[in-house]
Amino acid sequence: MFTRLVVKANTYHDSVVLMSLTREIQRLAGIREAQVGMATDLNKEGVRKIGFSGPEVEGATPNDLVIALVGESEEAVDEAEKLIYLKLESKARAQTAQGETLYNSLAEAPIQEAGIAAISVPGAYAAREARNALKRGLHVFLFSDNVPLEDELALKQLGQREGLLVMGPDCGTAVIGGLGLGFANKVKRGCIGIVAASGTGLQQVLVIIDRLGEGVTEAIGTGGRDLRKEVGGITTLMGLELLERDERTMVKMVISKPPDADVREKVLSLLEQGSKPAVVCFMGEAGGKDTEKVRFAGNLEEAAVMACSLAGGRARQRLYSGEEMEVVAREAVDGEPVTGHLRGLYGGGTLCEETLCILGRAGLEVYSNVAWKPECLLADPEESRAHTCIDMGDDYFTRGRPHPMLEPGLRVPRYLAEAREPDVGILLFDVVLGYGCHPDPAGVMAEAVREAGNIARRGGRKLVQIAVLVGASGDPQSLGQQEKVLRDAGAVVLSSNYAAAELVARILRA
């Protein structure tokens, strides 16, 4: 039996903390008895009870910390003692870490210095907080979803009266004055101003603009319902007016699902009246009739490329040429045609929808939990069939759990379940980088890719795994490293969702 007694003079710790720490230490493997406490009479009695005595115990005062350990081995006692110090130290650190910048309510924060309220509280309470923020003169970035449509309208009308922007609800991304809000990529400043109704759609456009060497002034999010009839595009119109006035903005962009007809008309006529050229991407629409001021893009990559061409005054190319795609497809397939089905698991809802559109245009039926065509809607989001793409950021999957952009690991069980299906030949997924996103999303998915590869090998099957990597070179996760990790695990990595969808179409049609 090994014993140890340590008395630390004048070291005060909370007795409640010490009591629970004593219990934890007593449970350690190899520890028979433990007492950690201030040397009060009561605690000294406890120390005596487990066999310690002498002047060191008797002389200790209630200002001294006493650690008494009885263990089965020297190492066990060492370990326990080390753990005690570690825990007491981390407790002390946790207490000092709470700085003055934590407030208990919006009313307490020194809002005279602040311009924007970023709100990501549960949807049921979000409108109330947003209203309070607007009343205090703050622009609102409202990440929360599940906010009723009538609340959204009321908030936006209040913002309109006060001259304040309401970005959201369900707004994933914005870049205001160079500061990324929500999930946002680190992109260069430049002359393209964006209004976007979609978070990941905006992120895809931002990173391609950055990659092509251009930059943005402001990227204003609106939330997915802004261009609906009920809301009437309040935030979109306010944002476009702001970009029109903004001197640094040379090119305007609008990204959204197809809007309500009246709202569409309002947005387009505002753009026509403006002094600056504009690129519009109403996803799902094949494009539109270009005018002198307004050009239509058929997908996110194309929209970004068009905006960069206008901004830089010279024509830019798509990220991957036809020949490059040919090579990528050939290498991915490696000689044998792929006969299995596609299973796509997205964290970014807009990217999922874009893939559905592109594959639909290529004549492929793809089932989904967010399909626009009712006949392609999955009856059960848990059960894939034939070609399927799932938006795992959809309410169904995120209720009571974080969004897969925060925790990409939430997709992994499903990913491997799909990999085990004998009729699956292609797995497709997105990895989204940026501030606010997971610190190492590629690292998490790479493990899944490797495991899926093992499963396919054991089953003697061919499995192509394609990753869409949405990231900018300035992102905190390190774009190059993330790409390498995915490639090393065996995935084909593309920087554009459009390109990835095209690759899928090529492989399936081959």
Next chain:
Amino acid sequence: MTTVKHWPPKGAVVNLGSSVFAGSMRAQGASVYEVKWQPPAQGKVKLIELLDRLAEREDIDEANRLALERYNSARPMLVGLGTAGDVIPGFRARMLLHAGPPITWDRMSGPLRGAVIGALLYEGWAESREEAEKLASGGEIEYSPCHEHSSVGPMAGVVSPSMPVFIVENKTHGNRAYCTLNEGLGKVLRYGAYSQEVLERLRWMADVLAPVLKKAVELAGGVDLKSLIAQALHMGDEVHNRNRAATSLFVRAIAPYLLDTGYPLRDIRRTLEFVNSNDHFFLNLSMPSCKAMLEAAHGVPKSTMVTVMTRNGTEFGIKVSGLGDEWFTGPAQRVKGLYFLGFTDDDANPDIGDSSITETAGLGGFAMAAAIPIVQFVGGTPEDAVGFSRRMYSITLQESKSFTIPVLGFRGTATGIDLRKVVETGILPQINTGIAHKDPGVGQVGAGLVNPPWECFEKALVAFAEKYA
């Protein structure tokens, strides 16, 4: 078409919700004010609606200003001592006062029952414990809360007609508050002890201590308790669980006059020794001071200020300035704290006593940052003590003009609990308190931290909305 104003927005961002986003904005170099967001009103939709109806109401704000003004301008002075039955208003024959909201014998906890038995023996209304119990449960004795008689009592808070009491007068508004004299620690009536030793001490207090002190106080022309409390806060007291400095200051204030009382030196010496040897003697002066100030603020129509928080060992009750005499109650809570040698959680009675009047007045737990050594007594760390006091600013109407905390840069203590803010933030008032043994007569077994039950505030808000929304 509307133009966006306030553009470009000011640099700082207020973050409500995910701390991941707060962290990532900081990583980009932004200054972020992070609100530790909790669902308002514990997420209860109906209460949130009521809160919204009571928010930004100029009439309510005005009423609260008035109540606060009355609280701030109150000036409690110890003006003398008297016999409870003679001086306390509404004290009827065969009546006993007790701590907390109203209660009947059958629902009383151990220490309160013990104190009732002790008081019946002390008054000579019963000769033995058995007789006292029979009398106590027989329906003949009338029980009434101290608070309904401008009085307060620590722990069991039992007051019987012949006990001596301090008389504290609010010189500004003229209202008075009353409290018994502190008996010291160990086996004492307020913890439900009723042995011969306890009763003898009570008799000595009535026969010697009270007359001597009364004379000295009169000779001194009264003692300014408000300034004494303000000084004590700068000397490490929060005048609920730590009264060491205030007791010393009190002794300093009356000692010169004791010698002039003309009582035998022996009595004067015992009086001084008794007061001087009891660190908590001043508690029974800080409590009526707080009561005198808060009673001045009570009864302002439309005011949401909480003017009473108290416990009887079974229930916790509050009163609100704008809601008159109505009690709002919930179950008395378990105190989390440190126990004296040989006692554990199992021995503890639920929260008891009128002493939380100090917290109601912005002292006690609300001023814990002034009394950092107290953590060795009630548990927690120095950082906790500062944190508790700081957090109370989120639920109060103002910072005290009279009581300040050195370590917070002489910031006034959080004062005037706003019913609306408690419900909105879900932050409950922080109370420092002693822990009584659940059995009568054992005494204090520890000290610790406790909060009121949430129900009190929820019920009060609903009643307030019914009346004024």
Next chain:
Amino acid sequence: MYADDDRTERYLSVVEVGPDFDALLAGEREFHVHSVFARALNLTDGRTFLTMLPLGRGCGASYATLALAEGEAFFRWDLVPGLEARMLPGKKVRLGPRVMVDFSRAIPWESPLRAIRAVPAVEKEDMQALRQALIDRPVASPFQGVLEGRKPELGAILDRMKACVLLRDGPELERAIAAVLGLGPGLTPSGDDLILGLCMARAVVRTVEGRSRGLWEASVSRQLGNTHALSAFFIERALEGRSHEVVERALACLLACGSAQTKVAVERLLGVGATSGFDIGLGLYLALEWQGRYDWCSRA
């Protein structure tokens, strides 16, 4: 990878989960953290142990795998021994203030041994390959070199183990087991891992043949009090024919014969831990080798 904000909660998704976790998820028994390593976390209720590993390190009956990136380590999130594992609604388990483990989407783990219905003679080629792999593996195990005859004392003890079973010599067998159990450093010493390998192979063979526990199993059981609780638990499970997936897969491949996967599975096993994989692999090899010659697993 960029640094986590200190306050950030980690929400970990369980990918595969073994049946033993039912005890935790049903909330019937109270578990707490037993030990924390960079890439493994053990829970215990005092009797049984449940282990969480990153995906890719394999599952098992008493294991769960988590979706973690390569650089993520359990001890980064204030996880320390003694923390309570608190069951929450929706099949979630809270571990300390910063970690939530979500079991709700986990795939039930299936043993690779479930397909083994009969025990054929293990292919010579496979046995030769396993032997060579063991010989080629440079590890710091006390059993390193035993196959080449470089450790005569240990070799003699192993021979006694073999012989005592065949001779049904209980007391001597137990002495041999005692001499090996606890040999080497760590929570699962080399000697324990070797015994585990022997037990595992025997258990699978005996299950297929419909045999109950024999002299060997009883002897091992009696000696388990003399080693670490965690190690004893792993051996107990091996006596029931259950172990970590990597062990089970290697054994399944060897028994399924001539599988193209055998080499991969054996390599994977030998790569486990500093010495564990080697020692378990050696145990499997010896048991199958003795089985081939003397029906060792089926006897006593």
